[in-house]
Amino acid sequence: MKSLKSLLLVAALQLVSASGQAATLSVQPQAASVAVGASFDVDLYINLDQSESLNYLGAFDVDLGFNADKMTLTSLTFGGKLGDTSVGESLADYTVGGGVVNLYEASLLESDSTNCVFCLAPYLADLQSSASFKLATLQFSALASGSSDFALTVNALADGFGDNVVATELTINDAQLTAVPLPAAVWLFASMLPLIGFRKS
Template identity: 35%
Template sequence: MKRTNFYVLLLALALFFTHHTASAVVIDITPVEQTVTLGDSVSVDIFISGLTDSNALGDFDFDLFFDSSILGLTSVSFGNQLGDSLQDSSSGSGWANLNELSWESALDLVANQANSFSLATLTFNTLSIGTSEFFFDTIWALGDQNGDWLDGDFNKGLVNVIDSTTPIPEPSSLLLLALGLLGVSLQRRARR
């Protein structure tokens, strides 16, 4: 009897851990680092990878932070890999909340979704010179096709905003010496 209870417990634990095994996905900001000129606009993509042929993304909801003294959010555009879905974004000074919930069936999501794709594109105006880091703070939801939680690694991004003035190159000293010698020789000819 004890041996049977042990095997039943062992089988139950095995089923529990195989059923609740989480897939680790990666959420990146692409490009990871970029440099732009003050006054230009800049766009970053929120990109997911690490999904499998049997595992799809069904929903996400997270907060992305940035330096509002350097960048001002102007638009958010969602991707299309969650199919028919509810998409929403909100923002404030230095943050943006992005969320999307798919209405597609689990089977349709698994069959039609790529293993990696863009969740959204954010466009910013550059406001001042400096470096703004993008980072994820609160992850409210990251669910698979069944609504189960997906484990994720969230990576950071950087935008460097540089001065728009172009430095004026100074003439080389050899050119100045040649012009000076030409001037002296022209002056001698003029005296003759």
């Protein structure tokens, strides 16, 4: 089932036409520094260029690169702005390998109630009421101390009519996330736990 959804999504993204509306994508870690072993979230946002009357986002395919020696992906949640995957309103999936997360989603919803064929709500217009919204939240776990850069690559973007959307700017906020060792006091307390348990018994 997973491979079938992936094939359908790839096919949908290959159907985009060659017009050139614009959007800005940004990667926003929710912390600049975490302890080794701790979890942290990284949000992926898009801002649609309303000055060009951009139709609502209908599909995306992006890669997020990270230092696999310093962190590992533990979960990924899509933002729901292209439809509810659990009821078949959109197709979404992701793969991880070699320090790169590839995430992609294609909506099966129509753009709005004015420009519709089947005219079945909800529409992308209902879900994307703001020009800026979250595409996904990626949760990582810090494996080792040190810094990791994030890298963002856009493979494809399409609007609600299947027209190509050009990513005019890719922004990485707090480009480096630093994992630091636990404070010495924490290790000292942890080393005393067996002694405390022994005294109680």
